[in-house]
Amino acid sequence: MAGNLFGKLYRLSSFGESHGAAVGGVIDGCPAGIALSVEGIQQELNRRRPGQSDVSTPRYEADEVEILSGLFEGRTTGMPIAFIVWNKNQNSKDYTDLKELYRPSHADYSWQQKYGIRDYRGGGRSSAREHIARVVGGAVAKQILAGYGIGIYAYTSQVGGICLPCSYREIDIEKRETNIVRCPDEETAKRMIGLIREVKEAGDSVGGVVSCLIRGVMPGLGEPVFDRFQARLAQAVMSINATKGFEYGTGFSAAGMRGSEHNDPFVIRDGQVRTETNRSGGIQGGVTNGEDIYFRVAFKPVATIMREQETVNHRGEEITFEAQGRHDPCVVPRAVPVVEAMAAMVVLDMLLESRTVR
Amino acid sequence: MAGNLFGKLYRLSSFGESHGAAVGGVIDGCPAGIALSVEGIQQELNRRRPGQSDVSTPRYEADEVEILSGLFEGRTTGMPIAFIVWNKNQNSKDYTDLKELYRPSHADYSWQQKYGIRDYRGGGRSSAREHIARVVGGAVAKQILAGYGIGIYAYTSQVGGICLPCSYREIDIEKRETNIVRCPDEETAKRMIGLIREVKEAGDSVGGVVSCLIRGVMPGLGEPVFDRFQARLAQAVMSINATKGFEYGTGFSAAGMRGSEHNDPFVIRDGQVRTETNRSGGIQGGVTNGEDIYFRVAFKPVATIMREQETVNHRGEEITFEAQGRHDPCVVPRAVPVVEAMAAMVVLDMLLESRTVR
Amino acid sequence: MAGNLFGKLYRLSSFGESHGAAVGGVIDGCPAGIALSVEGIQQELNRRRPGQSDVSTPRYEADEVEILSGLFEGRTTGMPIAFIVWNKNQNSKDYTDLKELYRPSHADYSWQQKYGIRDYRGGGRSSAREHIARVVGGAVAKQILAGYGIGIYAYTSQVGGICLPCSYREIDIEKRETNIVRCPDEETAKRMIGLIREVKEAGDSVGGVVSCLIRGVMPGLGEPVFDRFQARLAQAVMSINATKGFEYGTGFSAAGMRGSEHNDPFVIRDGQVRTETNRSGGIQGGVTNGEDIYFRVAFKPVATIMREQETVNHRGEEITFEAQGRHDPCVVPRAVPVVEAMAAMVVLDMLLESRTVR
Amino acid sequence: MAGNLFGKLYRLSSFGESHGAAVGGVIDGCPAGIALSVEGIQQELNRRRPGQSDVSTPRYEADEVEILSGLFEGRTTGMPIAFIVWNKNQNSKDYTDLKELYRPSHADYSWQQKYGIRDYRGGGRSSAREHIARVVGGAVAKQILAGYGIGIYAYTSQVGGICLPCSYREIDIEKRETNIVRCPDEETAKRMIGLIREVKEAGDSVGGVVSCLIRGVMPGLGEPVFDRFQARLAQAVMSINATKGFEYGTGFSAAGMRGSEHNDPFVIRDGQVRTETNRSGGIQGGVTNGEDIYFRVAFKPVATIMREQETVNHRGEEITFEAQGRHDPCVVPRAVPVVEAMAAMVVLDMLLESRTVR
Known part of the structure; x- marks a missing residue:
């Protein structure tokens, strides 16, 4: 039961490998009659695309999205929305040294153990390049959610040992895109950037945390007992490459x-029922209560480092190995739009699900 | 799209309210020809049942399981396994003061916002009594997994500020059931028990952490990209009442x-490919690699406390309220078998899924 | 991927064997706040229950339904509705001669080839006794659909060579329950009853056709391209025991x-857009158009006959065999409420699905 | 819950409109390590493509398939297989007269009632051009099934009043592709071709029947009680445009x-358990028994005819209308590979499902 399909009512079918012809997806279940901005989708991809700053990989990809179906005169028709991003800058470099x-x-x-075969070029489908389909799926969802007054705002709250020292209520969320690490506090952002450059210089990598705030969600989303809102959110973000942990509200x-x-x-x-504090993180009994939803996602340091490492090959020989190629020293800044995208798809999915309850 | 169905191939359909006639479920997709011990299932229920010690709720329920179908001469037939646990000790107390x-x-x-109606007696289906179905579903899965040499071992690793100070490798996992908090370290267990009694005495409640170790899983389970092993595990445990966070391997x-x-x-x-360390927690690229899997789940303090609290009623009036009834001061000890059960169902589900890949 | 779960949003999880403890099911996704009549459900079961006339099996079962969850003060709560019918009149007769x-x-x-094990008592789960769960699932759906003005009316239109010689427009649908074969034309009904008695006398069985009319469905149900209304209807009825064909509108x-x-x-x-004729059978492009929906389902003659037959046993020996026990000479009269039930669940499911489209 | 996803384990996500940029799909769940012939896929498309003979539409489309992912060095990797067929010969003709x-x-x-919007150009997604994705999904499945010795053979058995007068056992199935109507009997084929030409000349259209034979299926496929083999087959073929009925084995x-x-x-x-006759059509109790599977699918006459017809426009005015454009006078010959494709996907899906049973 291959796992390249996400969602229950708003469903994304994702495809593509890092060094294949293209990556893309098909969205099924997008409500009909919605005016979609393709430019808005492209802007989300631009936030994720490689080569956007010196703290990300130098591989350059324009990552231009092409919509193949499901739109008519600028509106969704309720039919599947297929989209594609061609891979243009696959490095001609020979990857055969990774083959074995x-x-x-x-x-x-x-x-390799699971499938008995793998496309080893640039990690094949295990590459984070697959996130492109998620970002597009999420961008469409975000545009629809905006029509309900729902906004989703992720940001970098930790890089290595450097943490943003304040809660989601104390930051100016609009400032999260004003610097290349996507941290809404300028001072902290500078220190994070410094750390990433230092780590990169050392041929190493570093982990971090993405925090996310969802505003404007109505009460009533989430499907107990197994599809509690936080459970679906957890699956969504824990399916992103390099994630190690999820917590919402007060968390751990x-x-x-x-x-x-x-x-x-x-x-x-x-005149509304509200909670005085929000330690519940906007979710009670697995169902949204109308308060802000907030959660945090831990990312490990990128596994590819520019240092000699011990490993094993297909023949069962222990060898040493040093990575080549173009990689991010820290995935967190480029993971921010991916976290937003996954959250957006969950919210929209559960909003559609909530319509079937009464 | 109601969320009372768990799993994709090994599927549990759960039903029942705290103060209704019964709780139970139907397991569909249980492999045929397996010898099942109903006594083994009952033992798992006994680990979860209320009234088992002075650190749990005093509500007494025998929680005896009855199997209605799917077994023939002690073996599974591949047909749905329906099971039921009758509610016997619903308190005759009038819950109408909770009604509004x-x-x-x-x-x-x-x-109430979502459904427009709710069974307020004892929390109805939002009560943790619903976990009974999970424990049975997990108990069946555990028996099947045992045949593959797979073992699942959850334990209490934190209660309030008291933490088990060692990694999963340093504890004697077999000792986790030797005390009423299910902590494998006797000294720590005593302190935890002391804290829970103190909190109970104060009419308060306290949170904690359940850790879980899965041994013996073969490489190859997990379905990238969305159904990564950790993503499905995260959904499973984050659907348990009162959970606030999930992390695996090195986590946060x-x-x-x-x-x-x-x-x-x-x-x-x-002669096997292994990892020297196991910071990955047995999962790489979303697929098991044959090493031990370990993860941690955070639980909030129980919401019901024996103190006066501010709240609001259906008519939008602010009121004060003091809980009555029988409650756990800390859910963690009784949540241990529930975490195991959810993990067991995920492992079996993904084991079955892995058969469809080649 | 065991197939005991029916539906996508309104989902029935079915369980139970002919000679086990009970048959029953769990309905998940039933909308909240609906007043349900348990008596109405029982009436539907009474239409299907064995022993109701001399043209059905003499096995007597009261088939009393018990609701275990999901109802509160007579209304649905949006929680799973579990129900159970105890098997009371399993024949004490030794079935061991069927064992091999x-x-x-x-x-x-x-x-046996598929599962490697089977509960041979009375056919186990392959028995039509499993239809009980369908009838209950359908009865709940019918009550909800009645609130939308939707009515579902199946009837016997053929038994052996005797056919009802008129279209659905020419019959008085209300008369379909006035005789024991459930044929709305008295004259034809008499001939059908005569044929069944004759066939029964001869120790033989006979096939037939159930026709079904669905009135009052709004335009817009059906989910192209794969979940066209007729495709889901076809799956639903072709999953009933002994069915051999499905056609809708003009059909073959x-x-x-x-x-x-x-x-x-x-x-x-x-003032409405309508079709002058209705060869489309109320469905165009896989989506309902507001006209009457009608379809026909072919049933084979019951396989159990009171005559000596050639067959083979587990040891691969060719043997002769003569059936014992209590069986219907023609399943069609008792299949009528089952066809209605399946249709009702499809209509409600697709009605709920249609809410997620815009 | 949009219906553009087919299958449970071998899943096809389909997209595209008749006059959009492209049609295509994503196959998820294709087993890994299979050598796939892209040429073989193209051959199946060629059997369906328009303009292939004078009994089909004159719209010419090469319908060349492009594989975008999931293949590595000629083998499947277990990753999604995305494919695309660009629409090249959309007629520049103004479709605005169909708009309203x-x-x-x-x-x-x-x-229009369902979605509130539609791409009216050439029928948009309701066009049979969508079948391209099915044919590709089925072609991949057929190549995999061939490795198990399973063959799927559809053919035209009726056009208008002209019927193939013999059972599947009496025909030479290999001859079904030797003529443009795909009827394995030359004499009958000639008469069918004559009838279609006559009907076309008259500006009219005609219906027909596609029969299908599946050979080599092992016992044990099918998932009772709702996913009986015939039930899934029925859904599959009843989701094809213009179908009106399904029957298997003896059928009606x-x-x-x-x-x-x-x-x-x-x-x-x-030395094998076999049935002497095969009225069951290879399926008993919803599960394959190792005998040949055969079924029939009824198709209505194409709705587009070159004659004046009465109808209604968006403004609720009754008007007369005469179709323009390029259409098939009989869909049956080009539907043959589509029926095969749907059957192939069902067989493969259920073969994969059967692996999870023991």
């Missing part, structure tokens, strides 16, 4: 707390 | 690390 | 027609 | 038969 070795902490070994810190300090009292604000 | 108020940090408000600590310290070198051990 | 032989044109051989007779005689001209009637 | 009218017995009215004729003449006695042949 297992790069440490990459997908090489486990995928809740483990150390008492009920009397964790509970969110209900109050009436502007 | 929203308990803080419970599902009351969000579910990976965010602070460098690639050169995080990568797991491949080596040959006993 | 393959009854001709039954599921014995193919299921369309193969012999010209476009100029088959097309349905659009007209304006009462 | 509902063509009789087409999808125009029902789709079984309704007129007695059990004593319909049952298939089991015998031992070449």
Whole structure:
């Protein structure tokens, strides 16, 4: 049961390898009659595309999206929206030296065991280049959600040991795109950029955390008991390359707390039932309650480093190996739009699901 | 698209409310010809049942499972396995005082918004009593997995501020059931028990962490790109009541690390490709690599506390409220078998899925 | 991927064997807030239950339904509706003579090959007793659909060589339940009853056709291109035991027609767009158009006959065999409510699906 | 829940409109390590492509398939196989006269009601041009099935009143591609061709029947109770444009038969359990029994005819209308490879599913 299909009602079927002809996807279940901006989709891809700054990989790809179906006179028709991004700058470099070795902490070994065959060029489909389809799927969802007043805002909140020292309420979320690491605090951003450059210089890589805020979600999204809102969100973001952890609301810190300090009292604000605090992160009993949703996603340091490493090849020989090629020293800045995209698809999916409940 | 169905090939359809006639489920997709021990299933339920110790709720339920179909002469037939646990000790107490108020940090408000109706007695289906179906589904899965040499071992690793100070490799996993909090370290267990009693005494509750180890999984489970092993595991455990976070392998600590310290070198051990370290947590590229899988799940403190709280009722009036009834001061000890159950169903599901790949 | 789950949004999970403890199911995705009549559900079961007349099996079963969850104060809550019918009159007769032989044109051989094990008592789960779950699932759907003005009316239109000689427009559909074969034409019904009695007397069985009319469906149901309304209907009814064919609208007779005689001209009637004729059977381009939907389902003669037959046993020996037990000489009269039930679930499912399109 | 996804384990996600940029699809779940012939896929498309003879539409399309992913060095990798066929010969003719009218017995009215918008150019996605994706999905499946010795052979068995007068056992199935109507009997084929030319000359269209034989299927495919083999087959073929009926084995004729003449006695042949006759059509209890599978699909006459017809426009005015453009007078010859394709995908899907049962 291959896993290249995401979502239940708003469904993305994704395809493509890093060094194949193209990557792309098919969106099925997009509501009909929506005016879509292709330019808006391209802008999301631009936030993810390689070569956008000196803290990302130098591989240059324009990553231009082409829509093949499902739009008529600028509007969605309810038919599948197919889209494609041609791979243009596959490096002519010979990848055959990767053909028979297992790069440490990459997908090489486990995928070879699973499938008995793998496209080793640039990681094939295990490459983060696959995220392009997610970003497009999410960009379409975001445009639809905007019509409901729902906004999704991810940002970099940690790179290595450098953490953004404030909660989502204290930052100016609009500033998250004003610097190349996508951290809404300028001072912290500068330190993060410095760290990434230092790590890159050392031929090493570094991990980080993406935080995400979702505003404007109505109460009632989420499908207990197994498809609780946070459960679907967790699956969505934990399917992104290099993720290691997910938490929402108070997250792991809740483990150390008492009920009397964790509970969110209900109050009436502007005639609405609201919670005074929001330790629940906008989700109670697996269903949204109308408050801000916020969550955090941990990313490991990129496995490709420019240093000699021990490993093993197909013949079972222990060898040493040093990576070549073009890689990100830290995935977090380019992962920000991917986290947003996955969250957007979950919200839209669950919004559509909620229509079938009454 | 109601969310009471779990899994893709090994599927659990769950039903039942806290104060209805019964809770139960139907397992579809259980492989045929497996000898099942109903007693083994009951043992798992006994680990979860209420009233088992003074750190859990005093509501007493025998929680005896009855199998209605799918077994013939002690073996599975490939037909659906329906099971039922009758609710016997619903408290005769009148729950009508809960009828019209929203308990803080419970599902009351969000579910009412979603469904327009709710069975308020004991939380209805939002009650953790629903976990019974999960435990049975997981118990069947565990028996099947045992035939493949796969073992699943969850344990309590944190209660409030008290943490088990060692990694999964350093503990004696067999000792996790020797005390009422299910912590494999006796000394830590005693402190945890002390804390829970103290919290209970104070009419309060406390959060914690369940850690889980999965041994013996073959390489090749997990379905990239969206159904990565960790993504499905994340959804599974984040659908359990009161969970706030999930991490596997190095988890959130990976965010602070460098690639050169995080990568797991491949080596040959006993003629097998293995990793020297296991920061990957047994999963690479979303697919198991044959190493131990380990992950952690954060639980918030139980929302029901024996103290006066501010809240709101159906008529939009702000009121004060003090909970009555029988509740756990800390859910973690009884959540241990539930985490195991969810993990077991994921592993079996993905094992079945892996058969369709080649 | 076991097939005991029906539907996409309104989903029935079915369980139970002919001679096990019980048959039943779980409905997930039933809209919340609907007043359900349990008595109405029971009435549908009564239409299907064995022993209701001399043209059906003499096995007597009250087939009383018990609802275990999902209802609160008479209304659906959006939670799973579990239901159960206990098997009470399993014949104490020893079925061990069936244990090792393959009854001709039954599921014995193919299921044994598939599963390697089978509950041979009364056919186990291959028995039509499994239809009980369908009838309950359909009865709930019918009550909901009635609220939209949608009615579903199946009837017997052929038994052996005796055919109802008129179209759905010419019959009085309300009369279909006035006789024991469920044929709305009294004269034809009498002849059908005579034939069944004759066939029964001869220890033989006979096939037939169930026709079905669906009135009041709004335009817009059906999900092209693969989930066209007729495609989902076809799957639904072809999953009923003993079915051999499905056709809707003009059906197979369309193969012999010209476009100029088959097309349905659009007209304006009462200010609505309507078709003058209805050869399309209420479905165009896979989507309902607001006209009556009608279709026909062919049933083979029951495989169990009271005559000596040639067959083979588990040891590969050719043997002769004569059936014992209690069986229907013609399944069609009792299949009528099953066809209705399957159609009802399809209509409700697609009605819910249609809400996600715009 | 849009319906552009077919299959459960071998899944086809289809996209594209008649007059958009392209049609194509993504196959997910194709087993890894299979050598695929792209030329073989193209040959299947050639059997369906327009303009192939004077009994099909004169619109010329080369329909060349391009594979974008999922193949590496000629073998499948287990990754999604995306494919595309560019639309090259969209007629520059102005379709705006179709913009506001509902063509009789087409999808125009029902789709407009459903989606509120439609791409009216050449029928948009309701055009049979969408079948291209099915043919490619089926061609890949057929190549895989061939490796198991499974062959799928559809042919024209009826055009208008002209029927092939013999059963599948009496024809030389290899001759079905020797004439332009794809009827394996030369004499009947000539008469069918004559009839189609006559009908075309008269500006009319005619219906027909496609029969299909599946050889070499092992016992054990099919997933009772809802996913019986015939149920999935029925859905598959009833989702093809213009189909009106499905029957397998004895089909509707079984309704007129007695059990004593319909049952298939089991015998031992070449040491195997076989049935002496095959009225069951290779399926018993919803599961294949190793005998030949055969079924028939009825097609209505094409709705587009070159004659004046009454209809209605968007403004609710009754008008007369005469179709322009390029159309098939009978879809059956070009539907033959589409029926094969759908059957192939069902067989492969259920073969993969059967691996999860034990």
